[in-house]
Amino acid sequence: MALVLLHGLGMSACVWDDVTPLLAPHHEVVALTTLRHRGGAPATRRPVRVADLVDDAERALDARGLDRPHVAGNSLGGWVAIELARRGRAASVCALSPAGSWTAGTAEQAAGVRKIRGARRFARVGCALPALMRPGPLRRLGLRHVAEHGERLTPAQALEAARDLVGCAVIGDLLGIADELAPLDPLPCPVTLAWAGADAILPPAVNGRIARARLPAAGYVELAGTGHVPMIDEPRTVAAAILSATRRA
Secondary structure, eight states: OEEEEEOOTTOOGGGGTTTHHHHTTTSEEEEEOOTTSTTSOOOSSSSOOHHHHHHHHHHHHHHTTOSSOEEEEETHHHHHHHHHHHTTOOSEEEEESOTTOSOTTSHHHHHHHHHHHHHHHHHHHHHHOGGGGSSHHHHHHHTTTTOSOGGGSOHHHHHHHHHHHHHOTTHHHHTTOSOOOOOOOSOSSOEEEEEETTOSSSOIIIIIHHHHHHSTTSEEEEETTOOSSHHHHOHHHHHHHHHHHHTTO
């Protein structure tokens, strides 16, 4: 069965590059780039909201003849994955630190927004001065809000990630939105919440707790030693979590 991968805000399908080869022996893997992200489809209206991203993902499934594939997503992509399940379009979901697991307007949400903006400032500098991406300690420092070990990205990967973040046209639309992940109980398919254990954007003690309350029947696991984008830190751990989730279907 097909497995669809959805990235987070300001990223692209490239963020899955180190995970996809680990999943490919088990599934037909389809990594999508989201609406109005770098390389994604244009938006027909602004501001873009999460429902627009879910609509775009559904169109991508339809175009590929995929009715109910397995779906895995990180951050914003995790939220979209859950919404696809809500619409009956997923056989299983693995949501890695899904966005929307907040109480809108709180200090915790604002802190996460500030960290994403800080990461984007570093990305702008990195795009202007690519040499900054060469030393591992600088990659680790610049990516500290999204990864425990940013130096594990190659300089070329880090530069592409920076270009994705700078090239995302809808960050202003989606950062700090008042929308929240709505409760979902009972679940329409097996859902696993796989939380980055060292998540600095959506800490498990705050946002993981909220997600578990809103999806009480979902499985829950923490991925030790990983930041908000766990594919950077531990591709094998992420792949194992996704494959475990697909086996629950």
